[in-house]
Amino acid sequence: MSNFFSPEGPLAGYLENYEPRSGQQTMAAAVTGVISGDTDSVSAEGARLLVIEAETGIGKTLAYLVPAVLSGRRVVVSTATLNLQDQIMNKEVPLISRVLGREIPVVCIKGRQNYLCLYRWFQYQGSGQFREEDHTDCSMIGKWLEHTTSGDRAELESLPERSSLWPRISAQSNQCLGSDCPEATSCFVNQLRKRAGSASLLVVNHHLFFSDLALRQGGFGEVLPRYEGVIFDEAHHIENVATAFFGKGFSQYQLIDLVSDIERQAETDLDPNRYDRIVGSAKGLKQRTDEFASLFPVQTGKFHLLEFVRHYSYSRWHQEVDLLATGIKRLAKDLGDCSGFGEGWRTLEKRALELADNLLEIALTNDAGETDGYVHWYERRERSVTLSATPVKVADHLRKTLYSGVDWCIMTSATLSSGGDFSYFQQRLGLDESVEFLRLPSPFDYQRRTLIYIPEKGFPEPADPAYQHISCRRAAELLQLSRGRGLVLCTSFRGMESMAAYLEAHLEYPVFVQGNGSRNSLLQKFRANSGSVLVAVASFWEGVDVQGEALSCVIIDKLPFEVPSDPVIQARIQAVTEQGGNAFFDFQVPRAILTLRQGVGRLMRAAGDSGVIAILDVRLFTKGYGLKFRASLPPSPVVRSLHSVGDFYGTSEID
Structure with a gap:
């Protein structure tokens, strides 16, 4: 070596x-x-x-x-x-x-949902139920299939990221007919597996x-x-x-997808009488699932399932779960009775049985508490409910x-x-x-090519009501000194929106905001527009690789502590405490440090890069745990005045 x-x-x-x-x-x-x-x-x-x-x-x-x-x-x-x-x-x-x-x-293998299923594609084409909005995509995919050897949607650069067509024609594992598929020989996934084998x-x-x-x-x-x-x-x-x-999961959407696939399969395989019976049963179960979802509070978010059950009533809850599970199993039996019409019905039967098993395993929690090593929780979104059982460790x-x-x-x-x-x-x-x-x-030469800027003593901490406005103003001052060329990473969507609004109103540089375009398109605009600013949250904390002067300033609004409202995070905090540890120092601080290090790492991507890393959180100096955060940062000189930042960039300090 x-x-x-x-x-x-x-x-x-x-x-x-x-x-x-x-x-x-x-x-x-x-x-x-x-x-x-x-x-x-x-x-x-x-x-x-x-x-x-x-x-x-x-x-x-x-x-x-x-x-x-x-x-x-x-x-x-x-x-x-x-x-x-x-x-x-x-x-x-x-x-x-x-x-x-x-x-x-070498072979690159992606999840099955990234590959087109020829059987489902031909089914969709033959159904005569093209959606008007899918016409252009269908034409593009038809031409693509004349020459593709991989069936990988990544080759379809013009296909929208959230295409409504692709989920109906992709090679989902729970819809695969296996060796009984009439397209098994030409199947892109099967061909990929052969290449992987060698x-x-x-x-x-x-x-x-x-x-x-x-x-x-x-x-x-x-x-x-x-x-x-x-x-x-x-x-x-x-x-x-x-x-x-x-872990295990059961969602309203999973059952809706199952019902849609049952309808599609029935249109192809069944006579009118049997079609009416199967599809009627499936639609009735969908209605039952909607009624089950309506039991949950309308507030969106993630919540402990056990707490909901305690308030709802154990006996009534068990009845509701049993009723829904029994309906799913009854539908599964009907699907199995159709197996003579094609292997696809066996696949649908297996999906139904798995849904019923997952529902029972997740929903019928231990009345005395969750002691199975899993945290049972539900997520309410605007149009759906998901139940999950997630391992604590x-x-x-x-x-x-x-x-x-x-x-x-x-x-x-x-x-x-x-x-x-x-x-x-x-x-x-x-x-x-x-x-x-x-x-x-x-x-990399952090000592000579970078600075870490942390605001001066007296700058408000994030809990201070004045923090949001003052941090936005400070970010604008820093970006004026850096002549734009900045990535601003926020710890919440609310913080991002507030920051973006302020910067758009106070900077002469183009400001791009996460959500106003795809990730790749935003990064391309940021690279191409000299002096621009990109404001983002979540996924932009890592994986962003912008080399050269286009990125010369990374601003992080505050230390990225997670809000411990997520049931899984809560359960893990509780587990650390029960084992005699200090959940804040043993769990929450290390997680925040790793996230911070990812964000800080966006600045130096090549040996010739340079710039300022600004962290607008004085807790790095006012709190005891700040020392551990500082010990995890690059070996850059630390400054606490805008004058020092201006000297670094060779620009005058903001008045």
């Missing part, structure tokens, strides 16, 4: 102005040791485990891909974002292939990986071919994604399914520690003391 990444090594000849990075070489050597078995880092479950925090500039993608490719083993690389998948497939793997002088058998490098996202893991755990088959080891990039997302797949699930099912596992990200401490990540993912942890700091 040291030779491959050395100044005279094979990689240097293919990269202009190549400079070796010691952190990259260290990481590549550590990854090689885990894959080859030359390490003492072995978990209690037998897997060799390695956790690497590799900050921006290390070149971590190549540092794990090169050893994986050279190992000759089948390796899964799992990412959290499509952007990183595209980078691996379109940039990193082709580069390694040129350096090695051979093709690399590939040594499988690139997936976390959702697909844990979907496969959950299927294996339940004994329902598998999505991915067998592999020896897995590398998680963007590993700070593992807990949240795993949580979704080791995923550590045990990971031990049973992941660590015991692979030879080795590597987890890496730019942000896995808080204040240099991996304890939070280690505890949440159930990693024992034998696991090796490696920290590789960024090689």
